[in-house]
Amino acid sequence: MTSTAHCMEHLTRHVPGVEAITLCGSHRQGTADGYSDRDIWVFLRDDQPISEHLATTVFLPAGAACEVLFEGRDDTLTDHTVINVLTATEVLNLKILHTRVLTAFSAQDPNLDVQYLEDLENYTTMQVLHDPAGVIRTHQGWLDRHALATISDWLLPALASRYASTYWRSVYQGVLRTEEHAWRHLATRLIELLAQLGFAQAGALPPPGKWLLSPRILSCLPAGDGITGLLDQLHCASTREPDSVVAFYRALAAVEDGLLTNDELFAGMWWRGVFSERIVHLAHHNGRPDLLALSQAAPRPRTVR
Structure with a gap:
């Protein structure tokens, strides 16, 4: 059975069109354990064809055992393919892709899309193993300047806005409507x-x-x-016990106060106004003194200095 080192040597010396090789995933993050495969991304010149057949016959040394991971796509002309190489000591998760995939990603405007954020984290932190022409270094330098260095401009405000809107929706589902599953999700x-x-x-x-x-x-x-403690508290809370729901938001407020320190951006945790203003108004409008009692026990917006 082949080894990881043998596969890497084959890729760098015998596969046409290889521009760079990087280490991604949990081994790069320092979170690998006995169940982790080793994620290796191989960037090919854009004119180099990619297919499962090429991946299993040309890109691997002779005799390498592998399994092809079907991803529901047409394999005749692809930007990437993924195979698992079964080495003597580990599973090598080999992603073979055209460099244009990274180039197209780098041309995007930063955004809050979950997949974009995960790809950005992967591309900017992947460890360079082979990059003779500096292709990866050039792309990472661009992403550092235009996405990482500007996190406070594009990511932080967008996350704060989404957090606030999710906070209001969760309070409506958990306190006003007592929708158990919807509240837990939110x-x-x-x-x-x-x-x-x-x-x-x-x-x-x-x-x-x-x-x-x-x-x-x-x-x-x-x-x-405190964040992991919130998960434990959420598991114990239930909309059938309104006091436990409000206790969750008090615990949430304590973590907010310890974690979120930008007074200008977070403006006194304005989302807590759903308890101090909106629910108070709805309680009066609907004749619900129980809501008034709950709102009094809920977290208040804090004073911005």
Whole structure:
């Protein structure tokens, strides 16, 4: 059975059109464990054909055992293909793609799309293993200047806006409508956005979704342990017990206060006004003194200095 080193040597010396090779995924992030494969991305010159047949016959050394990962696409002319190479010590997840994929991505305006953020984090942090002409370094330099260095301009305000709107919707579903499953879904999304806000405020891209709420990832954030505590509290809360829902928002407020320090951007946590203003008005309008009592126990907007 072939080795990772043998595959890498074959790719750099014997495969036509290879412009660069990078290490991505959990091995690059430092989160790898016994279940992790090693993600290797191979960037090919744009005129080099890519297909599953080429990947399994030309791109791998003779005798390499592999499995092709079907991704539901036409394989005759593709921008990338993915195969798993079964080496003696690990699974090598080999993604073979044209450099134009990275070039097209770099030309996009930064945005809040989940896939864009995950791709941006991958492209900007992937570890260069082979880049003789500086193709990856050039693209990463561009992304550093036009996306990473401007996080406070495009990512932080957009996340804050989405967090605020999700906060209001979650309160409506959990406090006013007592929609159990809808509230849990929105509250979970709220915690995810709060974690993303923490990273963005620190000037870093949020980690990929599967690691976002991992305690070992959150430990680098102020009040990061509070975020994992919110998940535990959410599991115990229920819209059938309104006090437990309000207690969740009080715990959320405590984490906000410890994590979000930009008073100008967060303006006193304005989203908490759903309790101090909107619910108060609705309680009077609908003759619901119980809502008034809940709003009194809920978190208040804080004074901006």
